[in-house]
Amino acid sequence: MKKLVLANQKGGVGKSAITCQFAHYMANLGKRVLVIDLDHQRNTSRPLAKNGRVAVAPFTSSAVLRGEYESLPEAAFVLVPGDDGLSLLVDQKDKHNAFVNHLNDFLGRAAAAFDLCIVDTNPNPDIRYAAALCTGDFVLSPIELNQEAIDGIGGLLNHPRYGYHKIKQTVNPKLDLIGLLPNQVESTPFQRANFKQVAEAYAKLLILVDPETKRFAFIPARTAIPEAQADGLYLAEMKKTSARDAWREIRPSFDAIAKRMHLEGL
Numbered sequence: 001m002k003k004l005v006l007a008n009q010k011g012g013v014g015k016s017a018i019t020c021q022f023a024h025y026m027a028n029l030g031k032r033v034l035v036i037d038l039d040h041q042r043n044t045s046r047p048l049a050k051n052g053r054v055a056v057a058p059f060t061s062s063a064v065l066r067g068e069y070e071s072l073p074e075a076a077f078v079l080v081p082g083d084d085g086l087s088l089l090v091d092q093k094d095k096h097n098a099f100v101n102h103l104n105d106f107l108g109r110a111a112a113a114f115d116l117c118i119v120d121t122n123p124n125p126d127i128r129y130a131a132a133l134c135t136g137d138f139v140l141s142p143i144e145l146n147q148e149a150i151d152g153i154g155g156l157l158n159h160p161r162y163g164y165h166k167i168k169q170t171v172n173p174k175l176d177l178i179g180l181l182p183n184q185v186e187s188t189p190f191q192r193a194n195f196k197q198v199a200e201a202y203a204k205l206l207i208l209v210d211p212e213t214k215r216f217a218f219i220p221a222r223t224a225i226p227e228a229q230a231d232g233l234y235l236a237e238m239k240k241t242s243a244r245d246a247w248r249e250i251r252p253s254f255d256a257i258a259k260r261m262h263l264e265g266l
């Protein structure tokens with residue numbers, strides 16, 4: 001089982017929307033997918049729980065961190081939902097190591113039953129965020145193309161305790177940054193200039209979709225995405241033309257991310 005963490009210390013950049021849509025995409029490729037929502041806002045849990053294809057575990061992600069979980073449902077697409085208890089874990093500093101170990105044990109037990117586990121994180125660098133990075137294999141970091149978000153890339157990489165480099169050096173040497181995934185990209189001159197700026201400053205951190213054309217992965221701003229999230233749907237299966245068009249634009253980027261994890265279609 002590969003473990004993919006969606007992380008960015010900046011809020012509202014699309015971590016949850018991309019978690020849900022990428023989880024559906026993978027499940028549709030025939031992969032067995034486990035999703036863990038480590039955010040008490042539950043913006044991944046709600047849409048997935050609404051979708052009839054997803055089996056919801058009878059325990060929450062804070063129970064996983066506390067080591068108080070039961071067996072997972074026997075299904076090919078499973079959600080461990082977030083809950084309010086997640087926020088309470090942050091101040092229990094004496095238990096932080098135990099939380100990481102419990103998550104690690106849980107993932108180890110789930111490994112045989114799934115091909116991919118996607119962990120959606122909260123936007124603060126705290127113990128939940130750290131536990132995900134300490135136990136993951138891959139990190140994918142959605143970003144928005146505005147100056148504040150671009151400035152935040154430094155925190156993702158270099159936060160003194162929970163930055164990618166620190167966690168990789170000290171706790172989890174196998175952690176592999178797939179890259180930055182620009183989200184909500186619009187074709188305005190302003191956004192194009194920002195994309196160019198990111199591409200120049202962080203070329204190695206963007207995800208190549210096509211080495212020949214040097215096209216990087218990105219997700220366009222499309223109203224079909226919040227619509228899919230609100231109804232708990234997979235974009236590719238929505239009937240509206242706008243959703244189909246959006247999916248056609250997004251698919252090559254998802255293909256590139258799957259390929260990077262060696263999880264291409266069966």
Ligand SMILES: Nc1ncnc2c1ncn2[C@@H]1O[C@H](COP(=O)(O)OP(=O)(O)OP(=O)(O)O)[C@@H](O)[C@H]1O
Pocket residue numbers: 010011012013014015016017018039041043121122123183184185219220221222223225226227229
């Ligand atoms: N490409 C997109 N086009 C249009 N709307 C989008 C796109 N991506 C995400 N959104 C919408 O933007 C909002 C924020 O996205 P989302 O909740 O996924 O961000 P997040 O990074 O998980 O936020 P948080 O840090 O609060 O967990 C949601 O309403 C979502 O539906």
Ligand SMILES: [Mg+2]
Pocket residue numbers: 015016017039041043044120121
């Ligand atoms: Mg979220």
